[in-house]
Amino acid sequence: MSMNTHDALMRLAAVIDSRRPEQGGDPEKSYVARLLHKGPDAFLKKVGEEATEVVMAAKDADHALAAGGSGVEAARQKVLYEMADLWFHSLIALAHYGLTPADVIAELERREGMSGLEEKALRKAQARSATEAADKQQP
């Protein structure tokens, strides 16, 4: 991720934070302030909707790719557009819970180099030994 990408996310997160009711965000003047003012049900619903729109745009893009031809570029743009909406609304949710893009990036950095398959196997093994330990405690 370039420094510019990082900065843009941080700038947007700072604007979103300034729209929180405690920071004086005005629901009459700001879309973000309005969503935060309405509360979790409102912005979580948007996160769900935008995620669904990403999936639908991606399915359309897959069909366009399979068919070839001139529709591919427009379909890819639609995926990009919907993904931006999803990121944007996810940033609003993060702000509500006192989290920032930097926190998400730190979590991804923590996972860096960790194989997803190894992590999954480890998690299953831990769950199994927890169950075995609980079984042993049964009278």
Ligand SMILES: N=c1c2ncn([C@@H]3O[C@H](COP(=O)(O)OP(=O)(O)OP(=O)(O)O)[C@@H](O)[C@H]3O)c2ncn1[C@@H]1O[C@H](COP(=O)(O)O)[C@@H](O)[C@H]1O
């Ligand atoms: N990046 C965005 C951004 N992306 C999308 N949107 C808005 O998100 C809304 C929801 O998108 P939809 O496609 O679901 O539109 P809709 O069907 O009208 O939505 P609803 O009626 O369901 O709310 C639209 O009104 C978009 O304008 C955004 N609104 C704001 N920002 C950023 O947030 C900053 C602060 O915005 P305000 O708080 O409005 O000043 C802006 O300067 C921008 O940087």
